[in-house]
Structures are given as C-alpha cells and as structure tokens.
Amino acid sequence: MKALVVDDCAVARELLVLALENYTEVDQVESGVDAVKMVEAALDSDSPYDLICMDLNMPGMTGHDALRLIRQKEADRSSQHLSKIFMVTASSSPDDMMEALLAGDCDDYLTKPVLMNTLKELLQKHQIADPVSLKPSTL
Numbered sequence: 001m002k003a004l005v006v007d008d009c010a011v012a013r014e015l016l017v018l019a020l021e022n023y024t025e026v027d028q029v030e031s032g033v034d035a036v037k038m039v040e041a042a043l044d045s046d047s048p049y050d051l052i053c054m055d056l057n058m059p060g061m062t063g064h065d066a067l068r069l070i071r072q073k074e075a076d077r078s079s080q081h082l083s084k085i086f087m088v089t090a091s092s093s094p095d096d097m098m099e100a101l102l103a104g105d106c107d108d109y110l111t112k113p114v115l116m117n118t119l120k121e122l123l124q125k126h127q128i129a130d131p132v133s134l135k136p137s138t139l
C-alpha cells in the first residue's frame, strides 16, 4: 500500500501526508508535472500507487490536467491496477469537482481543510486501507 500526495501548498501537503502516514507509505510532490513523473516511474517499476490525493489548484499543470495524464499513462500501459484518485480542493469550487467526477477520472474528492474522519471514511469507502489499520485509536 502506498500513496502519493500532490499539492503546491507545503502546509496542506504536510497535513495530508501526516494523516495518511497512519495507514500507508506516502510520497509527496508539489506539482502536477512531478506527480505524472512519479506515477510513470511507479507504473514502470510495477508498484503503482494505491491512492493519489491531488490538489486541484496548482500553478502550471492543474490537478485536472495531471489527473487526465495519469489516467492516460495507466491506459497506455494497459495497467490492471488503476490508482484511486481523490481530488483535493477548496470548498468553493464544486463545479470543478463535478467535472472530474462526471468524467469518471477521479474516484472521490476531499475539501480543504481535510478532516481526519472524512479521510478515514473515504479510505474505508474505497477499501484502500486495511480495516485493522482504520481502527479509531490510530487517529
């Protein structure tokens, strides 16, 4: 089990990394371009990410663009394993979230500030983390 956190804001990134480290190994990058590189490397070494948390608003490549490219890389490699991808955004952009969800590219979304319990619920919902590691005491 491994996860990738993508966010241009260091504080937001660190908080999410700390929360996820209760459940899994976590890598982090600060741009969509770096995220796509990390995903490609993971696919090439046959150890794809189980979960990617992707900030929507980033300078340069947006979260949406990175999301599409990542799905394309998975498709190019006919990967049997599709990462679960949660988009992370400020609550003020519901239209953006709907776009990603309706397109079927992302699996779910989180609004900032990400609450521990919300994150845990999504991990359970998508059966990402081992249920044992999701017991309340780990939070």
Ligand SMILES: [Mg+2]
Residues within 6 Å of the ligand: 007, 008, 009, 055, 056, 057, 058
């Ligand atoms: Mg951002």
